[in-house]
Amino acid sequence: MNTSVRIAPGLVLKNPVLSASGTFAYGEEFSRLFDLGLLGGIVTKGLSLDPKEGNPLPRVYETPCGLINAIGLENIGADAFISGKLPELRSFGTPVIVNFFGSSEEDYALLASRLDVNGIAAIEMNVSCPNVKQGGLEFGRDPEVLFRLTGAVRARTGKPLIVKLTPMVSDIGAMAQAARAGGADAITCANTIPAMAIDEHTWRPVLGNVTGGLSGPAIKPVALKLVWEVSKKVDIPIIASGGACTWNDCVQFLLAGASAVEIGSASLRDPLCFTDIITGIEHYLESRGLDSVTDLIGKLETP
Amino acid sequence: MNDVQAVVKGNRAVARDTFLMDLDCALEPSLPGQFLMVKVSSARELFLRRPLAILGQGEGTLEILYKLKGEGTLELSRKKPGDVLWVLGPLGNCFSPPQNGESALFVAGGTGLPPVLALASRIGSGALVIGARSKGDIPLLDRMNSLKGVAVYPVTEDGSLGRRGMATDVLGELLAGAAGPCAVYACGPRGMLEKACELSGVAAARCEVSLEEYMACGFGVCSACTVKTSAGPRRVCSNGPVFDAATIAWGAR
Numbered sequence: 001m002n003t004s005v006r007i008a009p010g011l012v013l014k015n016p017v018l019s020a021s022g023t024f025a026y027g028e029e030f031s032r033l034f035d036l037g038l039l040g041g042i043v044t045k046g047l048s049l050d051p052k053e054g055n056p057l058p059r060v061y062e063t064p065c066g067l068i069n070a071i072g073l074e075n076i077g078a079d080a081f082i083s084g085k086l087p088e089l090r091s092f093g094t095p096v097i098v099n100f101f102g103s104s105e106e107d108y109a110l111l112a113s114r115l116d117v118n119g120i121a122a123i124e125m126n127v128s129c130p131n132v133k134q135g136g137l138e139f140g141r142d143p144e145v146l147f148r149l150t151g152a153v154r155a156r157t158g159k160p161l162i163v164k165l166t167p168m169v170s171d172i173g174a175m176a177q178a179a180r181a182g183g184a185d186a187i188t189c190a191n192t193i194p195a196m197a198i199d200e201h202t203w204r205p206v207l208g209n210v211t212g213g214l215s216g217p218a219i220k221p222v223a224l225k226l227v228w229e230v231s232k233k234v235d236i237p238i239i240a241s242g243g244a245c246t247w248n249d250c251v252q253f254l255l256a257g258a259s260a261v262e263i264g265s266a267s268l269r270d271p272l273c274f275t276d277i278i279t280g281i282e283h284y285l286e287s288r289g290l291d292s293v294t295d296l297i298g299k300l301e302t303p
Numbered sequence: 304m305n306d307v308q309a310v311v312k313g314n315r316a317v318a319r320d321t322f323l324m325d326l327d328c329a330l331e332p333s334l335p336g337q338f339l340m341v342k343v344s345s346a347r348e349l350f351l352r353r354p355l356a357i358l359g360q361g362e363g364t365l366e367i368l369y370k371l372k373g374e375g376t377l378e379l380s381r382k383k384p385g386d387v388l389w390v391l392g393p394l395g396n397c398f399s400p401p402q403n404g405e406s407a408l409f410v411a412g413g414t415g416l417p418p419v420l421a422l423a424s425r426i427g428s429g430a431l432v433i434g435a436r437s438k439g440d441i442p443l444l445d446r447m448n449s450l451k452g453v454a455v456y457p458v459t460e461d462g463s464l465g466r467r468g469m470a471t472d473v474l475g476e477l478l479a480g481a482a483g484p485c486a487v488y489a490c491g492p493r494g495m496l497e498k499a500c501e502l503s504g505v506a507a508a509r510c511e512v513s514l515e516e517y518m519a520c521g522f523g524v525c526s527a528c529t530v531k532t533s534a535g536p537r538r539v540c541s542n543g544p545v546f547d548a549a550t551i552a553w554g555a556r
Contacts, residue, residue, distance in 0.1 A: 025524040029541070032304070045526075053536060058517040060527040062351045062375075067519060074526045074536070217347050245347065268520040269342065269350055271391070272306055 001285055002292040003278075005040070005259045007237045008160030008185035011095060011122050013040035013260055016293055017250065017278050020241055020264030021046050021099035021124065021164070022071065026085040027092070033271050036092040038278060040260060044081070044089070046099040046126050049111050051077035056208030061197045066216025066243065067265060068195045070209035073101060073129075078114050086119050095121030097162065103132045105152050113156040122160035125153060128168075128191045140166040143178035150182025162239065164188035165230070167219075172226050173233030180234045188239040188262065189230045193219055216265040217243045224256050231257025231298055245273065247280025254296040304394055304522060305331060309365060311386045314379075318442035320371040322380050323358075328365045328390060333357050334397035335422035336513055336545045339367065340521035342389040343378045353379070354521050354540070356417035356490075356513070357393065359424070365390070368417045368442060394521050395544045398422045398488050398511050401429075405486040405509065408432070408477055409453075410499055412470050412491030418513045418544075419490050420447065428452035430477055434470025434495070438463035471498040478506035487511070489548070500548035510548035514539045531555040 003015040018041045019030070025045050027036055036042060054074025061068045076084070078100070089096050098120050102108040108125065115123050127140030127149065134142075139149050150163055163179035165172060167190035176187050192213025197206035205211075223242020230238055240258035244250055245266035253261045266273050285293060309328035317323045330339075340352035353375045359366035369376050382388070398418070401407050407429030411419040416433065420443065423431050431453050435441045438459055447455045456473045457465030466473060470491070478485060485506065489499040490513035503510035516528040516539045523541030530537055531552035537543065 023520070023525060025526070029523045054526060054529060057528070057530070059529075060351075060517050060519045060525070062349070064348050064350075066350055069519070069525070069527065071526050074529060216350050265350070268525055269347075269352060270306070271520070271522065 001282060002294075003282060003285070005237070005293060005297070007162070007239065007259060008122060011160045011185075013095065015040040015278050015281070016254065016260040017274060017281070018097070018239065018260055018262045019043050019267065019274075020262035021126065022069075023264040023267050026081065027089045028085070030267075030271060031088075031092065034275060037094050039094050039274060041095040041097050041121070042089060042092070043097045043124060043262060044099055045075055046073050046101050047075050047078045047081050047111070047115075048073065048101060049078055049107060049114070051075065051080065058206060058208055061206045061212070063195070063197065063214065064218065066214055066218035068197055068207065068212040068214050069192070070207045070212030072209060078111055082115075082117060090119035097122045097124050099124045099126055099164070101126040101129045103129060105149055108149060109152045109156045112153040116157050116159060120159060122162055123157060124162040124164050124188055125150070126164050126191070128164070128166040138166055138168070140175060141169055143174050146175055147178040147182040150179050150184050154183030160185045162186045162188050164191060164241070166191050167193055167222065167226055167242075173229050176230045176234045180236055184236065186237040186239060187230055187234060188241050189227050189258075190223055190242055193222065215243065217245055219243045220249060224252060227253055227258050228256040228300065247277045247284060250277060250281055251284055251296060254293065255298070255300045257298040257300070259297055304392060306389055306391045309388045309390045311382045311384055311388065312364075313384060314382050317368070319439045321440070321442045322369055322371075323442065324367045324369070324379070324382070326365040326367070326388070326390070327363060329363050330360065330365060330390065330392055333360050333393035335425050336397035336418045337393040337395050338418070338521070338544060339365075339390045339392035340394060341367070341379070343375045349375055349378060351519055352391065352521060354518055356421070358417040358421055370414045372414070391521060395540060396542070398513070398545050400426060401486045403484065405484045406430075406481060408474060408485050408487045408508070410434075410470050410474050410487060410489040410491070410495070412495045414515065415490030415492075415513065416442065419488060422488055423447075423450060423453050430454045430456060432456045432458060432470045432473045432477070434458045434491070436460045469495070471495055471502060474499055475502050478502055478508055481506070484508065489513070490515075496548065497553045500551065500553065503548060511545050512548045512551065513544045514546060514551075515544070
């Protein structure tokens with residue numbers, strides 16, 4: 001049985017199960033729990049050029065079937081990651097995909113060139129960040145801006161480039177096309193959904209940042225539909241991200257058109273879920289008499 | 304740290320909105336101050352685990368003391384003997400024992416009793432100040448009083464048990480009257496911890512606090528519980544929950 005999937009030239013995953021940015025830190029903590037080499041790939045916490053402190057507390061709040069987070073992209077910065085975290089992370093024998101973000105096109109491009117080092121298998125660009133020069137509108141909300149940003153980053157890196165889209169657009173297929181036209185090798189679909197929580201006793205917002213992003217199984221049906229939409233518009237591989245907790249969820253995302261699935265919030269609740277998910281997919285393939293996980297990708301039968 | 308199955312043996316109210324749960328559970332040995340992430344429901348609706356301090360651990364047994372705070376702890380309070388939970392732990396660091404002849408002063412308020420009582424039980428000497436709104440809010444008073452070398456000082460805001468006032472009022476007096484060096488161990492509301500830190504500073508006593516913050520993972524990956532310290536940002540779950548109080552940037556949050 002073949003569980004491997006191809007995401008980009010030079011980026012083949014041994015199975016379609018990845019960690020997700022922001023719920024896996026830089027891998028150290030999980031490496032004490034299970035062999036990271038079992039994963040299809042490791043997606044790191046989002047990095048910026050300089051270290052970032054993040055938002056005031058509280059930063060998380062549970063909601064039914066999920067959570068709202070406003071961590072604020074706290075991270076140690078690209079240089080500290082490359083010198084301090086990457087050497088161990090790359091030793092697990094699975095591709096290291098580095099998530100990154102910036103506040104201007106120049107930031108993104110400079111950071112992409114900084115990440116063009118040995119041991120990083122691919123880079124995943126978070127475009128759900130405010131574009132300071134455009135009055136704070138997120139890069140991923142305007143196809144023209146996203147096209148230019150992707151092109152600028154493409155020009156500065158030899159790594160496979162994955163663009164992680166925001167769900168907060170009216171036509172996500174058009175955004176995927178813009179990213180593809182700019183030179184993206186693959187699309188991650190999608191990201192958290194903007195949300196908030198209010199304390200009715202104090203009349204105040206729960207989160208220190210007032211608003212945050214909703215994740216977890218609550219958003220899975222939304223993510224499933226977004227993946228399906230994107231798969232109809234672009235021919236490059238899609239990585240699903242949004243509430244997958246089980247092998248069943250992963251199979252559904254594959255059928256909708258994803259080539260791989262990131263496991264995010266579920267790993268906060270069940271840090272050992274990855275191995276169950278991977279073996280669950282294998283057993284499913286076996287039970288259906290399928291030779292390859294690619295036999296599932298985009299095979300949704302619609303009326 | 305491991306994710307292990309725990310079987311509920313007992314679960315009973317021991318004070319207002321406060322429950323004591325006994326579990327059969329083969330967790331690795333823990334130290335006072337460490338905690339668990341408890342999956343209160345196998346249904347995904349209650350999505351996150353709940354961080355709960357370890358009150359006691361025996362051969363294959365665990366004890367947790369928790370206060371009803373929301374849906375998660377309410378669900379926990381409904382567990383019956385024989386019900387199964389998953390607990391991830393032991394997590395976080397622990398208190399450091401008294402050094403160089405220090406006398407231990409334990410201070411607990413609100414939901415802060417479990418790690419402090421776990422430590423007082425282990426050390427077995429010193430003074431324990433337990434602060435609460437009212438008499439009915441104080442659990443396990445008999446157990447505290449049975450600690451032979453530990454003098455127990457209940458303090459209530461309404462004066463219904465022990466002194467009327469705040470736990471830190473008594474802490475201040477104990478520090479002022481101490482004959483030798485002291486180590487203060489505190490867990491409870493942030494205001495209480497900040498005051499304990501201030502009083503310890505004045506008395507040149509060492510002060511360790513166990514912090515509580517909202518957290519999602521409990522083992523250092525999500526950065527939800529990052530606090531500011533003089534040594535930079537620190538995660539309560541994995542760098543703490545116990546910190547040298549003097550390093551905490553109390554004003555920043």
